[in-house]
Amino acid sequence: xxxxxxxxxxxxxxxxxxxxxxxxxxxxxxxxxxxxxxxxxxxxxxxxxxxxxxxxxxxxxxxxxxxxxxxxxxxxxxxxxxxxxxxxxxxxxxxxxxxxxxxxxxxxxxxxxxxxxxxxxxxxxxxxxxxxxxxxxxxxxxxxxxxxxxxxxxxxxxxxxxxxxxxxxxxxxxxxxxxxxxxxxxxxxxxxxxxxxxxxxxxxxxxxxxxxxxxxxxxxxxxxxxxxxxxxxxxxxxxxxxxxxxxxxxxxxxxxxxxxxxxxxxxxxxxxxxxxxxxxxxxxxxxxxxxxxxxxxxxxxxxxxxxxxxxxxxxxxxxxxxxxxxxxxxxxxxxxxxxxxxxxxxxxxxxxxxxxxxxxxxxxxxxxxxxxxxxxxxxxxxxxxxxxxxxxxxxxxxxxxxxxxxxxxxxxxxxxxxxxxxxxxxxxxxxxxxxxxxxxxxxxxxxxxxxxxxxxxxxxxxxxxxxxxxxxxxxxxxxxxxxxxxxxxxxxxxxxxxxxxxxxxxxxxxxxxxxxxxxxxxxxxxxxxxxxxxxxxxxxxxxxxxxxxxxxxxxxxxxxxxxxxxxxxxxxxxxxxxxxxxxxxxxxxxxxxxxxxxxxx
Numbered sequence: 001x002x003x004x005x006x007x008x009x010x011x012x013x014x015x016x017x018x019x020x021x022x023x024x025x026x027x028x029x030x031x032x033x034x035x036x037x038x039x040x041x042x043x044x045x046x047x048x049x050x051x052x053x054x055x056x057x058x059x060x061x062x063x064x065x066x067x068x069x070x071x072x073x074x075x076x077x078x079x080x081x082x083x084x085x086x087x088x089x090x091x092x093x094x095x096x097x098x099x100x101x102x103x104x105x106x107x108x109x110x111x112x113x114x115x116x117x118x119x120x121x122x123x124x125x126x127x128x129x130x131x132x133x134x135x136x137x138x139x140x141x142x143x144x145x146x147x148x149x150x151x152x153x154x155x156x157x158x159x160x161x162x163x164x165x166x167x168x169x170x171x172x173x174x175x176x177x178x179x180x181x182x183x184x185x186x187x188x189x190x191x192x193x194x195x196x197x198x199x200x201x202x203x204x205x206x207x208x209x210x211x212x213x214x215x216x217x218x219x220x221x222x223x224x225x226x227x228x229x230x231x232x233x234x235x236x237x238x239x240x241x242x243x244x245x246x247x248x249x250x251x252x253x254x255x256x257x258x259x260x261x262x263x264x265x266x267x268x269x270x271x272x273x274x275x276x277x278x279x280x281x282x283x284x285x286x287x288x289x290x291x292x293x294x295x296x297x298x299x300x301x302x303x304x305x306x307x308x309x310x311x312x313x314x315x316x317x318x319x320x321x322x323x324x325x326x327x328x329x330x331x332x333x334x335x336x337x338x339x340x341x342x343x344x345x346x347x348x349x350x351x352x353x354x355x356x357x358x359x360x361x362x363x364x365x366x367x368x369x370x371x372x373x374x375x376x377x378x379x380x381x382x383x384x385x386x387x388x389x390x391x392x393x394x395x396x397x398x399x400x401x402x403x404x405x406x407x408x409x410x411x412x413x414x415x416x417x418x419x420x421x422x423x424x425x426x427x428x429x430x431x432x433x434x435x436x437x438x439x440x441x442x443x444x445x446x447x448x449x450x451x452x453x454x455x456x457x458x459x460x461x462x463x464x465x466x467x468x469x470x471x472x473x474x475x476x477x478x479x480x481x482x483x484x485x486x487x488x489x490x491x492x493x494x495x496x497x498x499x500x501x502x503x504x505x506x507x508x509x510x511x512x513x514x515x516x517x518x519x520x521x522x523x524x525x526x527x528x529x530x531x532x533x534x535x536x537x538x539x540x541x542x543x544x545x546x547x548x549x550x551x552x553x554x555x556x557x558x559x560x561x562x563x564x565x566x567x568x569x570x571x572x573x574x575x576x577x578x579x580x581x582x583x584x585x586x587x588x589x590x591x592x593x594x595x596x597x598x599x600x601x
Contacts, residue, residue, distance in 0.1 A: 087161065095111070211316075237272055380476025483552070
């Protein structure tokens with residue numbers, strides 16, 4: 001392998017390393033958008049809700065202090081006290097709690113998913129009382145958040161309702177301002193769906209709500225469900241989908257609020273952690289804007305938490321009786337599920353660059369992976385089969401690359417002679433080497449080009465495997481019990497200096513060994529012995545903190561590459577290096593016509 005090929009390998013390795021390290025998009029620059037009449041008062045409530053929260057075991061916490069009696073003005077002050085009743089709704093997919101305190105969704109436990117410590121995944125920050133309230137300005141100049149107001153409802157305290165088959169349940173919560181004015185909130189749950197509908201009916205509130213607008217607010221983001229809060233924070237993000245384009249908000253710096261105020265029709269606003277999401281979806285183009293705000297805070301034991309506030313702006317006409325509604329999605333980031341809503345929710349999933357990587361991930365990798373999982377119950381075996389398929393698909397490129405490198409190795413002695421002979425004349429040396437390439441029909445870039453063509457495929461696969469919820473808590477064999485996290489075979493009593501590592505991944509170590517064997521088989525130039533050790537060690541350290549499912553794929557892929565190299569060496573290793581036939585070719589049909597021209601004359 002000559003110098004150019006070595007440089008090519010190094011560049012490819014660097015591209016791979018940068019891609020893996022820079023997984024998340026860069027932080028969005030703060031932008032000043034059009035400010036509406038509610039922005040100043042909105043921020044007061046958002047700032048009050050934006051307090052650092054510490055992740056704890058699920059346990060009740062005292063609700064925020066009740067506002068002073070006159071803080072909500074003459075219309076809503078009397079609604080700050082009342083009876084709190086809780087309704088439990090259970091479906092095949094979740095168990096939800098709805099409370100009359102704020103008319104909020106208080107809990108949302110998923111039936112098919114567990115936290116890292118085997119509790120049901122609970123996505124709502126119930127310690128803050130729940131979420132999904134309305135925010136608006138009253139005609140007496142008060143900012144009203146229904147989060148702390150008491151609704152009336154016909155259900156009994158702690159009544160339980162269970163849905164089966166295709167059953168639906170609609171509950172009604174009434175905010176009774178006086179005998180004539182009411183705000184009615186209806187929530188409709190359907191068995192077999194992670195989403196539910198919310199409708200508000202405003203009765204005689206034209207002289208109560210001002211500014212021709214109200215906002216549906218989700219204030220407290222999502223609860224975390226994974227062991228590593230730092231890793232989960234790296235995936236957390238806030239989104240708004242407006243005008244067919246997605247807007248991202250990434251709170252990447254500690255205690256610095258990142259926000260975007262969106263004006264104009266907004267299809268939805270959402271936030272996600274590593275595997276789950278909540279989205280507020282507008283209906284029929286009713287939404288006239290959105291707001292997303294996020295902050296990253298520190299947790300004990302060097303943990304981190306990103307929390308995002310969402311608001312969807314809806315118009316209020318001020319008539320005697322009017323209604324509006326949204327759909328709320330609260331569930332897993334499963335590609336097939338979120339795509340079924342046909343509103344672009346799949347844009348929340350990190351599937352690589354939209355112009356090259358994402359299409360390969362969406363239309364090739366995910367369908368193939370989904371097909372295999374229907375046939376094979378063990379996801380570890382699915383990944384192994386997947387590795388075989390990808391290796392077969394890439395075989396022509398890999399074969400071309402390996403054969404080119406072998407020819408370059410065969411030319412190495414002659415190239416060294418030229419370099420030694422013309423070491424004082426670089427121009428002539430380069431000319432002689434180029435003539436040598438032409439004489440033997442060798443393209444120095446042929447060895448690297450196939451590898452570069454493989455990169456989009458490998459990056460697309462990387463994007464799918466690193467965030468696929470199917471691998472979450474999926475076991476393979478032996479010590480590999482969760483393909484979505486690193487497999488730990490040794491826990492050190494200390495952290496390795498500079499690297500910050502205290503755990504060793506078994507599959508990453510095995511992957512590094514296979515990479516070392518590959519390098520040993522490929523690198524034959526004594527001057528390049530360092531390459532045999534540097535790349536395997538460097539990539540092993542990087543892959544040590546990656547999911548075991550991804551490492552399993554690269555381990556199997558490397559094993560297949562070793563077998564492929566051995567087979568090519570056995571079948572083509574004895575082929576002599578031949579010079580290219582320099583005879584002039586006919587040039588096809590045009591050449592034949594040209595050759596016959598004198599005869600025609």
